[in-house]
Amino acid sequence: MSPSVLICDDSNMARKQVLRSLPEEWQGNVQTATNGAEALTILRNNEIEILFLDLTMPGIDGIGVLQGIKKLNITCNVFVISADIQPEMQSKVKALGAKEFIRKPVKQDVLLNNLQQHNLL
Amino acid sequence: MNEFYLTEDQQDCLQELINIAMGQASDQLARYLNTFVYLKVPSIESVDAKELMQTLSQQKNTMAVVSQGFFGYEGIRGEALLVYQEEDSGRIADLLGYEPDELSQDEQLIDISSILTTTFLNVFARQIDNQMSYNAPKLLPNVKDNLSEHLQQMPFSWDLALKVNINYQVTDYSFNCNMVLLIPETAIINIKNVLDRILAEF
DSSP, X not given: OOOOXXXXXXXXXXHHHHHHHSOGGGGGGEEEESSHHHHHXXXXXXXOSEEEEOSOOSSSOHHHHHHHHHHTTOOOEEEEEESOOXXXXXXXXXXXXXXEEEESSOOHHHHHHHHHHTTOO | OGGGOOOHHHHHHHHHHHHHHHHHHHHHHHHHHTSOEEEOOOEEEEEEHHHHHXXXXXXXXXXXXXXXXXXXXXXXXXXXXXXXXXHHHHHHHHHHTOOTTSSOHHHHHHHHHHHHHHHHHHHHHHHTTOOOEEOOOEEOTTHHHHHHXXXXXXXXXXXXXXXXXXXXXXXXXXXXXXXXXXXXXXXXXXXXXXXXXXXXXX
């Protein structure tokens, strides 16, 4: 069974970059969101096992999504994928419950390694 | 002049490359200032030469411009201008925590500008399989009177300017600056080809 995946990023290219890094057999079970509000709606109405989350987005940003997940008691493995690579940001998202911080542009081996480390692969 | 018309996909791709470059430039700035830099999604727009001249000359409170040339392979070259507004330039000294007798305000501006420009362009270049070298950054003297002259005296004829509006917030301070990249037509065509190549991979 492939896990249910949500990719949230305002950039179409960045979403595709994540999508094509995922194992082939997962591809059919992936949803996408272009902003934080959309992501929270999907998370509320679906069981999502893995969320790949961008931080810098217009409107509700990645931090807002992490806070929303906490507030709504949603269980989900969140991997932040961001260009904002400052160490303080990395520790902030982990404190808010993200499993890992992955820097952009995302590389397939790095992404798969991260999934493996959390026994999701 | 419509060489720089971008399709939706090209625009999205360029925006993402710029976001990544901006993220690393902020990281460098944060390390330099030893603080956290809050980054907004930078907006990008392209303006033609005439338009830019008008915009910049109408900004009466433009206080400082730091200019730095860059060169890559395959005809990619240009000039990066960092444009500061009057109300923001004074804050930079506060931000840096310099004592009045350490570095002059001019030197501080050049320092910050060069960190932003070179980090940004290095990361941008790496993503399009290129590599940049740079001229020394210089602060334009009497920018109010000399800016249009400076823009006309570039060592290449530039056809388009890519304006990246950057807003940095640093805990208690915020400052805005515009990064304006002046790019000749050959470089524009090359960048578009690279964007298409990246997009074709998907």
